[in-house]
Amino acid sequence: MTTVNIALNDAYVLAFEVLRANGFSQPHADAIARNVTAGERDGCASHGLWRLLGIVETLRKGKVSPDAEPTIVDRAPAIVKADAHGAYSLCAYEQALPLLIEKARHCGIAALAINRCVHFSALFADVEPLTEVGLVGYACTPSHAWVAPAGGTQPLFGTNPIAFGWPRGDKPPFIFDMATSAAARGEIQLHQRAGKAIPEGWGIDSNGQPTTDPQAVLDGAMLTFGGHKGSALAAMVELFAGPLIGDMTSAESLAWDNGAGGLPYGGELILALDPARFLGDDAASHLERAETLFSGMQAQGARLPGERRYQARQQSEQQGLNLSRSLYDEICTLRK
Numbered sequence: 001m002t003t004v005n006i007a008l009n010d011a012y013v014l015a016f017e018v019l020r021a022n023g024f025s026q027p028h029a030d031a032i033a034r035n036v037t038a039g040e041r042d043g044c045a046s047h048g049l050w051r052l053l054g055i056v057e058t059l060r061k062g063k064v065s066p067d068a069e070p071t072i073v074d075r076a077p078a079i080v081k082a083d084a085h086g087a088y089s090l091c092a093y094e095q096a097l098p099l100l101i102e103k104a105r106h107c108g109i110a111a112l113a114i115n116r117c118v119h120f121s122a123l124f125a126d127v128e129p130l131t132e133v134g135l136v137g138y139a140c141t142p143s144h145a146w147v148a149p150a151g152g153t154q155p156l157f158g159t160n161p162i163a164f165g166w167p168r169g170d171k172p173p174f175i176f177d178m179a180t181s182a183a184a185r186g187e188i189q190l191h192q193r194a195g196k197a198i199p200e201g202w203g204i205d206s207n208g209q210p211t212t213d214p215q216a217v218l219d220g221a222m223l224t225f226g227g228h229k230g231s232a233l234a235a236m237v238e239l240f241a242g243p244l245i246g247d248m249t250s251a252e253s254l255a256w257d258n259g260a261g262g263l264p265y266g267g268e269l270i271l272a273l274d275p276a277r278f279l280g281d282d283a284a285s286h287l288e289r290a291e292t293l294f295s296g297m298q299a300q301g302a303r304l305p306g307e308r309r310y311q312a313r314q315q316s317e318q319q320g321l322n323l324s325r326s327l328y329d330e331i332c333t334l335r336k
């Protein structure tokens with residue numbers, strides 16, 4: 001497969017131009033272009049530049065607003081609500097973030113509920129800014145009903161990612177961002193594009209039989225990771241970022257899509273916790289104990305979540321991005 005090497009800033013500009021050419025407003029095009037470039041930069045191809053295809057397709061199908069301005073509401077002492085008015089989540093997140101941080105610092109814990117957003121983006125990007133200001137972060141969002149609950153064979157849950165971030169001062173934060181399905185749907189779609197089989201355990205076909213054929217899983221059902229444990233977490237995400245915040249479950253999102261094939265529509269819940277508020281003068285010593293935990297993991301040869309992402313980031317910053325020629329050409333055609 002031939003590849004194209006592209007500098008990070010050129011990737012951002014390409015993404016921005018594609019989005020503007022398709023009618024996204026300047027703020028949305030900027031936020032989306034930064035996000036997909038960051039995904040690619042961090043070695044997360046399933047949430048990288050490839051996403052532009054689905055982002056534009058969803059707009060062409062009339063399933064996302066290209067220019068809605070979010071509304072930010074100070075709902076309660078520790079609750080911010082952001083209404084994305086049917087646009088992608090990113091502008092609503094960015095505009096609500098300062099108030100979320102202010103509330104977390106004041107109360108020790110605060111929540112941001114983003115409503116009525118179309119969602120495609122990796123959640124590490126929503127917890128990393130919290131860790132950068134010394135806060136602990138958590139984020140989750142449902143998607144479309146693509147995943148069968150453990151013990152069942154019919155799609156009901158979304159891929160329902162959970163991200164958690166822990167601040168580490170000058171060191172890169174501890175961040176995990178994982179689907180509660182065995183893999184992100186984007187990962188299966190990338191295997192399908194490349195004509196590759198997927199690992200066993202990722203999904204079942206429409207007859208409920210295990211398969212490694214990505215198309216059969218896309219037409220059948222994905223599976224949760226860790227059987228009933230992943231299934232329980234997936235249900236928790238449905239409840240947290242669905243009924244709790246007055247937004248859709250993954251089944252409702254898919255019904256709303258009505259066969260159009262657009263990206264998921266619904267809500268996202270983000271929590272921010274301030275160690276300084278929990279611990280007062282003792283904060284530094286307790287944060288040091290967290291470092292002892294991380295060293296203990298590393299001493300056994302374990303990788304800290306996020307480590308690979310920061311290595312990939314450094315490499316992309318120095319050497320640029322390598323994209324398959326076919327994907328690069330496909331993205332360029334979207335500019336016209």
Ligand code: PYC
Pocket residue numbers: 046119120121143144159179183184185186187263264
């Ligand atoms: O790849 O899992 C995924 C995904 C979720 C929402 C859109 N894509």
